[in-house]
Amino acid sequence: MSTLTTILIAVAVLVVLATVFGAVLGFASVRFKVEGNPIVEQINDILPQTQCGQCGYPGCKPYAEAIADGDKINKCPPGGESTIQSLADLLGVEPEPLDAEHGAEKDVPTVAYIREDECIGCTKCIQACPVDAILGAAKQMHTVIAEECTGCDLCVEPCPVDCIDMIPVGQDISSWYWQAPTSGVELIASDRRSVGGPA
């Protein structure tokens, strides 16, 4: 009898606790609801928006949709390792190395540059550019708006006279910044001379 009472009390207490915490949690989830982006948008925000199609999809958004549907996350060369890392973080999966089948990550960012006196004004590059970064009309010289160019290379191939170069984006004073110092231990390993020096 007394055992039964104990059990009943225990059950009752647990039920009450469960109800209370359930209510609290439910209230919290309503009260502090975070308006989440749909996952496709979140993925799309991480992708570099170069719109180059190297991933095998016609632009970043379609690839984002494909990822949301379970495609691999390592197909975007412009984003490279850091994008893969962020995607892995977002989706809670293991990061994988970049799939070399889709191309390699560029070392330096590039922009397209049209050698304007060679341009015949065929408008082929304009049609290729995914972000409308090329200005010009038929039979007139074309030019690239460097700020808008994502460096996707898509305009290079279609040019019949090969007058488009991809040039590395140079660093100027306004974009330069200090790099992180090499940590003490690495310094010692690489530069023994300074260890022996006066402390």
Next chain:
Amino acid sequence: MLTLSSPHTHGSNSTSKVMLTVILATLPGLLVTTLLFGYGTFINVLLAVATAMATEALVLKLRQRPLGFFLKDNTAALTGVLLGLALPPLAPWWITVLATSFAIVFAKQLYGGIGNNPFNPAMVGYALVLVSFPLHMTTTWAVPMAVDNSAVPGLLDSVAVIFAGASPDAFSGATPLDAYKHMIDSQTSSEVLKNPIFSGWLNGGWEWVNLAYLAGGLVLLWRKIISWHIPVAMLVGLSLCSLLFGWDEDMYAPLSLQLLSGATMLGAFFIATDPVSAATTPRGKLIYGAGIGILLYVIRAHGAYPDAVAFAVLLMNFAAPFIDAYTQPRTYGHKAARRGLIAKSEK
């Protein structure tokens, strides 16, 4: 030409100097302990420092880090000194060696060496041997001179007990906190205090040891090696608890005993202030110190252990990062301080 980032000048301070100052500031305490309790602690300190340096060197070698650079920073030596001071004076040598090497290998180097350990290494080592060898850790406290002058071990006696496994019984006795805790169950406070361990001014010499550590701690404060927050908060926390909940001397050790016995002062100024594992913001330090004081009281009064600096510090180590996150100071130009950790959605 050399192009390094500013600033191009630097104060004369250095980590090894800081650590060395802390080691030097323990000397008064070590001296008094040796005078009153014999050579046991002195031997322990030497043994622990030697073990700490050797273990550190070994692990650095294994991790392929430059030896000289890291040994020079004196942090391993400091861990050794603190452990040597904290362990019972007549603990067998292997207890000291085990505690120290565990502290260096597991609590420090495995976390990535100096600066990366979330827990106070010395206290991790101490807790390990306390939990694993409770008998050795409770029966090897030396009887102080004030109680029985003849029972204080000489140098040779200490060496014999520590290294040769001679029985420490002739020299050892319970610590005042331990004695009080056990006797108060069946006796009144005044009866307990008649026990020889409470002879002398307060408790058979332990008060002098604590005062010596307090002096050393004040030196650290004066040299600006530590800030006042943690020791003050810890002592205040301990005192308040003792006054509010432990005022009944027939049940709990009195405040005087709480403050000036056991490892209270060593803990307040030398152990709780270990910067790596403590909270770092000013208000965080206050909370952290007070937490240690309260835990210390709770374990001493209600726990199974007569003294509890190690456990109190380790428990608060867990909380330190959390405390830091919620006690950031208000930055210049901001209306309020930022609180807490970053929610994922905020990025």
Next chain:
Amino acid sequence: MTHKIHLYDFHGGIHPPENKHQSTQRSIRNAGLPAQLILPLHQHIGAAALAEVQVGERVLKGQRLAHADGKISVPLHAPTSGTISAIEERPVPHASGLTELCIVLTPDGEDQWGEHPSLLQQLKVSDFSDIEPKQLVDFISDMGIAGMGGAGFPTAAKLQTRQYPIHTLILNGAECEPYITADDMLMRERASEVVMGAQILQHILGSQRCLIGIEDNKPEAIEALKTALAEHNQQHLMDLVVVPTKYPSGGEKQLIQLLTGEEVPAGGIPAQIGVVCQNVGTASAIYRAVYQGEPLISRITTVTGDACAEPGNWDTLIGTPVSHLLQLSGYQPQARERVIMGGPMMGFALPHTDLPVVKTSNCLLAPTEQELPPNDIAMACIRCGMCAEACPAELLPQQLYWFSKAEEFNKAEQHNLFDCIECGACSYVCPSHIPLVQYYRFAKGAIREERAAQAKSERAKERFESRLARQEREQAEKEAKRKARAEAAAKAKQAAAEQPPAAAADTPSELDKLNKKLDAAKAAVAKTQEKLDAARADDSQAEKVPALEAALEKTQAKIKDIAKDIAAAKKAAASTTGAADKGDPNSPERLQRKWETAQTRLATAQQRLADAQEQGLDTVAALQAGVDKQQQRVIEAKAAYEASLKGTSPAAATEAAATVDQDALKKKILAQQDRLAKAQERLQMAEADGLDTVPALSKAVSKQQDKLTQLQQQLQQAEGA
């Protein structure tokens, strides 16, 4: 001093050795004319100035060489007379050591001033208080004045505080950095310029008070200022406030806090709390511009450090090479040579000495190695908190360090990384000698870069999407047009289908009409001919002959036309009727006709057979065979017809599918070959460059190869089948 000023304090701060005495032993000397002046177009914060002179042009001292580009920009003037020898990219004094566009001026040694009337002369007034503040601000901008304390923010832009009422002007003479004494010497020797410049500033801002903040380690400057104030400060609007020496009391935010107790809001400007802060050097430059018409073409620069035999302050033309100043100061190159522009706390080390002094260069520090030993190797952070105690911005430098190092930038931002003023106090006190400031600079730079990249990708996304939208719209338009056309065609067809008999009848009736016309015309020709003949025969009707001839010709022409029309109509009729015949021999209609013919033939053959059987002829057997044959034909024809209605016969269909399949495979194989070739090329390139992507690429190549073989096998199978 007339008012009692309450002094506040700021958090933290440090007391590094001052080292100011070395350079205050000598009074300000003139650095003279170097062989060449290098004038960067971008010496201030904001947009670079735009050059307006040509290479080879001779310019006079004070002549404008470049004009401001927008509001946050200042013009550039010629520091002396001479010839522009180049306008090109040159290394500029900046921590990066990068180049920027510079005007290179070769002095002619005459130092000949161009026209440079002061603003007072220009406006023909005797006192600046008669000039509109707006006019003064414009003039200050035209004179190329930018903050001379270090940052170089265009002064005029800082004075345009319309939206915020200013109650206090703070003149920054604290000069808290060790070694630097340029402002100290300026205040000692040109105190009245400073005070008069401050009066102009106060007039512009309309502030009630002006506080001149100065550290207590400059007693001579304090004395000089006191004298100047007594002389010029009749209205007692200006107070000299001596603040205790503590680095970085000269930081704008810290000085404001010291003097007013208020804090500049994070991310905001001092004007928001009613304060404008200007450097004493800037005040002096404003005085010179307004009273003497002298643009900002020179400044006082401290050259100091133990590597200089004769440290001191130089009145230096903007653009003077650093090497020139060092040489004047008796510089001895050191073993581990370092020349720092600015002070030891916030300055930056120069990569070489062929760099010019610019408007913000207040100090050149050439220390020996013993004097300022280069940073020791950093040890691990022990979280001692000394940095937090020293930080004037009340940050937690150790946390910022951990976050920056681990590149956890959002956490660093959360800990207010961007409120760090890079004063270096934390690095100075750090017992582990961690280059903290460099970590913060790195983190800030990386965050800014990330933000820029983010903004760019956001824009790219928008542009991409709007392009897609546009393409869709165009597609939709095209589609709509196509549909409209198709509909029209369908309607026409329908119309045609509704009256095919009419159309068929049309052509013959047309033909008939034409034929009738032709007949009528022919009849008319005959008649006319008759008449003509009669007229020719009858002289009385002779005058009618030409008319008749013309009529005849006309009618004949008509006949020709009609004949042509008839031919056309005939052709048209032929084409309508013959359309089916001309088409595919396998077309259903054709096949149907075949079938029908076969049926009629069969019927005839059967008739004949029946007749023969009736008559008991002996041709019955032969006829029977003929009927059978015909029957067979009918069946065949029927089958063909039905198949043609269904499209293709089943056998043909499979065959066609197979070819299509093969074609697709072939195409795929081609594409795959292409891809393989590209992958191989990439691999070769990587191998040639010895890149570490080689294994990955070679894997890719073999993958591609596998795919190719797979495809080829499929093709073989398809062909075999």
